[in-house]
Amino acid sequence: TSDAVLHEKHDGYATVTLNRPHRLNAFNEDQHLRLRAALDDCAADDDCRAVILTGAGRGFSAGQDLSDRDPTLGGPRPDLGLTLETYYNPLIRQMRALGKPIICAVNGVAAGAGANIALAGDIVIAARSASFIQAFSKIGLVPDAGGTWWLTRRLGEARAKALALTAEPLPAETAAEWGLIWKCVDDAELMAQARKFAEKFANGPTAAYALTKHLIQAASTNSLDEQLAMERNFQHKAGQSDEYREGVAAFLQKRPANFRGK
Numbered sequence: 001t002s003d004a005v006l007h008e009k010h011d012g013y014a015t016v017t018l019n020r021p022h023r024l025n026a027f028n029e030d031q032h033l034r035l036r037a038a039l040d041d042c043a044a045d046d047d048c049r050a051v052i053l054t055g056a057g058r059g060f061s062a063g064q065d066l067s068d069r070d071p072t073l074g075g076p077r078p079d080l081g082l083t084l085e086t087y088y089n090p091l092i093r094q095m096r097a098l099g100k101p102i103i104c105a106v107n108g109v110a111a112g113a114g115a116n117i118a119l120a121g122d123i124v125i126a127a128r129s130a131s132f133i134q135a136f137s138k139i140g141l142v143p144d145a146g147g148t149w150w151l152t153r154r155l156g157e158a159r160a161k162a163l164a165l166t167a168e169p170l171p172a173e174t175a176a177e178w179g180l181i182w183k184c185v186d187d188a189e190l191m192a193q194a195r196k197f198a199e200k201f202a203n204g205p206t207a208a209y210a211l212t213k214h215l216i217q218a219a220s221t222n223s224l225d226e227q228l229a230m231e232r233n234f235q236h237k238a239g240q241s242d243e244y245r246e247g248v249a250a251f252l253q254k255r256p257a258n259f260r261g262k
């Protein structure tokens, strides 16, 4: 069996590692299917309350494995719309829908769809040596895996267009300064920081995190009225939860809350 994706379970969270380091964790079909299966498992497992997504070796992911696209090998031109709809789009939707925080620990270069998969995480922390490259224009493609959406919403049109058209690497530190990601940290600190967040979330109010994630994701396309209505509905739900009862009781009793995530 293949080990294109490693899936380790810890106390309350999982670490999922893209593991084709000889190709900078570029995506082939196997890596797609194994990543999807790992995230499905995280979704179904009540003991998993946060996910770290990272890459093995010196890169996070170099996007599509281009050796699977070699035009000199003959055959018809590939239908890339179909591969997006079959692999990349379901992955991005799966990451956004997952009711648990995903921490992307970007350990090195993230290029093409690899960059945009990293940007689909809820908390994106990058090592100082990492960079984000919208590599698509170098090979005659357009940004995908949500790239045009993340870049435009987080950075605005000027920076989005320049990054996409030039394919210049954006260093992690600039990505953090510009608000494309949450934080840039020293390389040696990356996994410790990611684990710190995962452990916090593994002991936090899981249902409220899921509602919060979905509210914030909806905000960029909702009107204020729609968003206020959604906040009302979600707060109604949160207010009925055991987590809220426990949170308030713990506050009043001046003790740490014991959220069980169920």
Ligand code: T3D
Residues within 6 Å of the ligand: 022, 023, 024, 026, 062, 063, 064, 065, 066, 067, 069, 080, 083, 084, 109, 111, 112, 113, 114, 133, 135, 136, 139, 141, 144
């Ligand atoms: O096709 C569809 O289904 C549509 C979807 C498209 C989504 C996409 O992601 S399209 C964009 C694809 N990705 C790229 O164009 C990036 C290609 N890679 C690079 O530009 C560079 O590798 C990097 C800038 C990311 C890193 O450069 P560097 O100098 O640090 O490393 P390197 O030497 O180029 O790469 C190391 C090895 O990984 C090397 O193999 P070798 O020579 O040691 O045997 C290289 O060929 C391999 N590698 C890197 N990226 C890919 C790859 N092999 C296959 N596919 C890759 N994308």
